[in-house]
Amino acid sequence: MQGMTIIVKKITQIMAPVIFLFGLYVIVHGHLSPGGGFAGGVILAAAFILQILSFGSILPSLRREEVWLELLESTAVMGFLVISGLGLLLASFRIFFLNFINRGTVGQLLSGGIIPLENIVVGAEVCAAITTIFIALTVYQDEVTQ
Amino acid sequence: MEVYLIIVLVLMILGSLYSLNARDLLSAVVSYGIVGFGLVICFLLLQAPDLAIVQVLVEVITLIIMIAVIKNTTRKELFTGYDAKAFVSAIVAVIFTILFFYVFDKMTGVLTGFGQHLTRMSTAYLEGAGVTGSANLVTGVVFDFRAYDTLGEATVLFTAVVGVLTVLRLKGKKKGK
Amino acid sequence: MIVYILCFLLFLIGLYGVVVKRNLIKIIISLAIMEYSVNLFLIMVGYISAGQAPIINEEVSRTGPFVDPLPQAMILTAIVIGLATTSLLLAIAIRLYGKYGTFDIRKINHLKG
Amino acid sequence: MRYVVLFIIMMLLWLAFTWNLQTPNLIVGGVASLLTAVLFGRSFLRNTVKFFQPQRYFWIIIYLFVFIWECLKANFDVAYRVLNPAMPIKPGIVKVKSTLKTDIGRTFLANSITMTPGTITVDVIEDDFYIHWIYVSSEDPKVYSRKILGRFEKYLKRIFE
Numbered sequence: 001m002q003g004m005t006i007i008v009k010k011i012t013q014i015m016a017p018v019i020f021l022f023g024l025y026v027i028v029h030g031h032l033s034p035g036g037g038f039a040g041g042v043i044l045a046a047a048f049i050l051q052i053l054s055f056g057s058i059l060p061s062l063r064r065e066e067v068w069l070e071l072l073e074s075t076a077v078m079g080f081l082v083i084s085g086l087g088l089l090l091a092s093f094r095i096f097f098l099n100f101i102n103r104g105t106v107g108q109l110l111s112g113g114i115i116p117l118e119n120i121v122v123g124a125e126v127c128a129a130i131t132t133i134f135i136a137l138t139v140y141q142d143e144v145t146q
Numbered sequence: 147m148e149v150y151l152i153i154v155l156v157l158m159i160l161g162s163l164y165s166l167n168a169r170d171l172l173s174a175v176v177s178y179g180i181v182g183f184g185l186v187i188c189f190l191l192l193q194a195p196d197l198a199i200v201q202v203l204v205e206v207i208t209l210i211i212m213i214a215v216i217k218n219t220t221r222k223e224l225f226t227g228y229d230a231k232a233f234v235s236a237i238v239a240v241i242f243t244i245l246f247f248y249v250f251d252k253m254t255g256v257l258t259g260f261g262q263h264l265t266r267m268s269t270a271y272l273e274g275a276g277v278t279g280s281a282n283l284v285t286g287v288v289f290d291f292r293a294y295d296t297l298g299e300a301t302v303l304f305t306a307v308v309g310v311l312t313v314l315r316l317k318g319k320k321k322g323k
Numbered sequence: 324m325i326v327y328i329l330c331f332l333l334f335l336i337g338l339y340g341v342v343v344k345r346n347l348i349k350i351i352i353s354l355a356i357m358e359y360s361v362n363l364f365l366i367m368v369g370y371i372s373a374g375q376a377p378i379i380n381e382e383v384s385r386t387g388p389f390v391d392p393l394p395q396a397m398i399l400t401a402i403v404i405g406l407a408t409t410s411l412l413l414a415i416a417i418r419l420y421g422k423y424g425t426f427d428i429r430k431i432n433h434l435k436g
Numbered sequence: 437m438r439y440v441v442l443f444i445i446m447m448l449l450w451l452a453f454t455w456n457l458q459t460p461n462l463i464v465g466g467v468a469s470l471l472t473a474v475l476f477g478r479s480f481l482r483n484t485v486k487f488f489q490p491q492r493y494f495w496i497i498i499y500l501f502v503f504i505w506e507c508l509k510a511n512f513d514v515a516y517r518v519l520n521p522a523m524p525i526k527p528g529i530v531k532v533k534s535t536l537k538t539d540i541g542r543t544f545l546a547n548s549i550t551m552t553p554g555t556i557t558v559d560v561i562e563d564d565f566y567i568h569w570i571y572v573s574s575e576d577p578k579v580y581s582r583k584i585l586g587r588f589e590k591y592l593k594r595i596f597e
Contacts, residue, residue, distance in 0.1 A: 006560055010481075010543040017476040021446050024468040025453050026199070031280040034195035034378065036288070038403050042203040049207065051479065073307065077300050084293065097293040103279030106379060109460045112279040118289045122296065126403060129303045130207065133310050133410045137417070138214045140314040147372070148326060155329040162333060162356050166340045171348050171426075178352045181333075185359050192366050193376040193390045197398055204406045208355070215413050216348060219420055231429070232343070239342040243335060250331055260326050261372030268369075268391040272377070283377035283389065287396035299400040306407035313414045 003056030012054040020047040027123040031112040037119040041126025048131045057139050066135055069128045076125035083114055083121065148260060150191055158184035171221045175212045179205065196284050326367060333360040347416040347426040351409060358405050362398045369394035439477035441484040446472045481540060492595050499591040506587050507552050514553040514570065528572040529558060532565045532581045536589065541596035548588050555584060 003009065020043075027040030052062070087098030104111035161180030168174040182205035189198040271287055280286035288296055337360060340353025369391035377392040416426065423431050446469035454461055486492060517525055536542050546557040546565065554570040567584060574580050 006539055007543045007546050007557075010540050013479055013481055017442060017446060017472050017480065018449065020476060021449055021468060021472050022453070024471065025450065028464055028468065029454075031282050031285045033282065034376070035199055036196060036282065036285045036399075038399055039196065039199040039203065042200060042207070042403070046203060046207065047476075049210065053210070055479075070307075073304060077304055080297060080300055084297065097290070099278065099290060106279055107281050109458070109464065111281075112286075115278065115280050115285060115289045118293070118296070119285065122300065125300055125303065129307045129407065132307050133407065134207070134211065136310050136314045137211050137410060137413060151326050152329060155326065155333070159329065159333055159336065162336045162340075165352055165356075166336065166344060166349060171346070174349065174352060178355070181356055181359055185363060188363055189366065192370050193374055194366055194395050194398075195376050195378075197366065197395055197402065200399060200402050204402055208406060208409060211410060211413060212348070215417055219426065229429070232345070235342050239339055242338060242342065246331075246335065246338070254324070254327070257324075257327065257368070259324060260367065261370060268393060271392050272389050281379045283379070283392040284395045284399065287392050288399060292396060295397070295400060299404060302404050303407050306404075306411050309411050310414045313411070313418055 004054050008054045012050055016047045016051050019050065020044060023047065023123075023127075027119055028116065029109070030119040030123075031115045032107065032109070037122030038126055040119075041123040042130060044123065044127035045130035045134070048127075049134050052135070052138070057135075062135055062139055066132060069132045069135075073125055073128035073132065076121050076128065079121045080118065080125070083117055087114070147191065151188060154184050154187050154191070169222065171216045171219070172213070175209065175216065178212075179209050182208070196282070327364070330360050330364045330367065333363075345427055345429055347419065347428060350428075351412045351416065354412070355405070355409055358401075362401060362405075365394045365398055438480045438482070438484050439473045441487055442477050442480050443469050443473040445487075483538075486596070495591055495594045499588075499595060502587070502591060503548060503551075510552045510554050517570065524571070526571050526573075527569065529566055529568050530572060530577075530580055530584075532567055532577070532585055534563045534565055534585055534589065536563070536592060536597070538596050541592050544596065545585065545588055545592055548592075549584065 023040045023043030023046075025040075026035035026043055027037055030036030030040065084097045087100050088096050090100045091098040099113035099115075101113040101117075103113045110116075158181045161177050161184065165174045165177040165181070168177065182201065186198050186202045186205065189195075189201055271291065272283065278286040278290040280290070334357055337353045337355075337357030340356065341350055344350055344353065371388050371390055374388050374390040377389045377395070419431060420426060425431070447465060450465035450469055451457075454465065517523065534542060534545060536545060542560055542563070542565075546560050549555050549565070549567060550557045556568045558566040558568050560566075565585070569580075569584070572580070573583070
């Protein structure tokens with residue numbers, strides 16, 4: 001897959017970090033406003049997809065990134081299990097997914113106990129998954145159809 | 147309110163019909179986009195902003211992936227006339243339609259009208275903000291009341307990624323050195 | 324009630340596509356349409372007329388009841404899973420195209436049995 | 437250098453998104469901006485010194501007014517051509533050489549040309565701009581390049597170079 005013209009490349013250089021930051025904002029504020037791990041994770045993936053589409057794909061570097069993304073995804077799923085397992089541990093094996101952190105007041109940034117943590121973990125997982133799927137479908141597809 | 151929904155739904159139905167009958171696969175994919183973006187507007191009208199955000203992004207990414215898939219192919223849907231299999235399929239489709247209409251007719255007895263609430267559990271979830279400490283009640287349900295569901299979702303996503311890589315990767319990673 | 328019927332019609336169109344169409348991409352599109360209609364139906368069941376989005380916010384004055392958050396939470400996960408499964412189907416379709424050079428399932432005879 | 441500038445811009449954007457100055461928000465914003473800077477700093481713009489030169493911001497404001505004025509004029513021109521029953525259009529693609537040296541300046545020039553009605557940038561190859569024009573008023577390269585680019589080029593040169 002080739003890259004696009006210089007206009008698209010320059011605008012991508014400026015806009016991709018902004019999209020990424022907005023995704024982080026949506027994830028972190030998931031328990032206060034619309035959004036959350038799923039929406040934010042897809043926005044993060046969109047920033048990476050924009051970069052891949054505009055700069056074109058160089059197969060070796062994308063393969064290396066794919067390994068990192070797989071690692072991130074596995075770590076995220078693991079983190080979700082660890083958070084829930086900690087709840088199980090602290091509730092002396094009675095409640096899975098115990099909300100073991102102080103919940104704070106509704107409407108503050110630091111509230112909701114483990115909910116923001118789970119938001120972050122799920123966001124990382126969705127981002128890694130969708131970017132990996134995109135890389136596989138657009139890059140390997142060229143190999144397959146030739 | 148309901149009128150807007152009906153207009154958007156009719157548009158979605160027209161888009162899906164065109165999408166299924168188009169000869170060029172590219173125009174089929176583009177008019178399939180009508181259905182997805184119409185769904186976004188429906189979600190916004192039905193007061194589900196979380197879903198609207200997710201749906202609009204997922205729709206864009208689905209369209210990009212689909213266009214990337216059909217870009218290098220022949221793209222034309224060749225029409226080679228009906229055969230026996232198509233005949234059987236049509237009969238199956240009619241039977242299924244009648245069956246679904248029967249079920250729908252039965253179901254409408256249980257359904258209340260549009261806008262009147264049905265599920266009894268929701269009051270418990272609505273008071274849940276005090277329990278979970280999350281101002282966004284949807285996030286509260288996803289990550290606290292029904293966290294098992296989210297765990298299952300993560301597993302399914304992981305499995306799907308592994309499946310895509312398994313199907314598509316031609317050369318595996320080099321073993322050893 | 325007419326909204327439910329239109330939603331059901333959308334589902335039936337998807338079903339028609341899955342059963343009658345002979346192109347793999349068309350079949351995948353039909354499956355996605357069916358999925359969308361089911362999502363929409365569940366959200367409609369959870370809607371309360373003049374309801375508000377289920378987000379507690381001190382600045383907005385509460386005039387009506389909240390919409391039911393349970394179906395929204397269910398569909399939120401279903402949408403992302405839908406993207407993943409659609410991609411899996413597309414991956415298999417690409418593989419078949421690479422092997423047989425066509426998306427038409429009538430020509431992919433070796434799949435039989 | 438690029439990383440630091442990107443971090444500062446992202447932090448300002450974060451504050452604009454959230455609009456509060458409590459400590460948790462600042463810490464979370466700092467971490468988020470740091471992550472963005474680390475991941476995207478490699479592909480960010482070069483020559484970030486230009487962000488700290490205040491006269492460029494002054495010229496951006498001037499350029500905005502110039503651009504809006506040109507846009508209005510072009511709007512009326514195109515409206516006249518469309519509404520006139522004789523349809524006095526003479527479309528064609530012209531090749532114009534720009535004197536801008538930086539890529540970012542060329543990008544903004546191309547986008548400005550596209551956003552004014554009547555002209556569309558078809559492609560940019562090195563410093564040649566291929567522009568589709570609704571009324572090709574002259575065949576002389578000097579005249580039409582002044583007509584199309586001259587309006588914007590001198591301001592963009594002050595902003596980006």
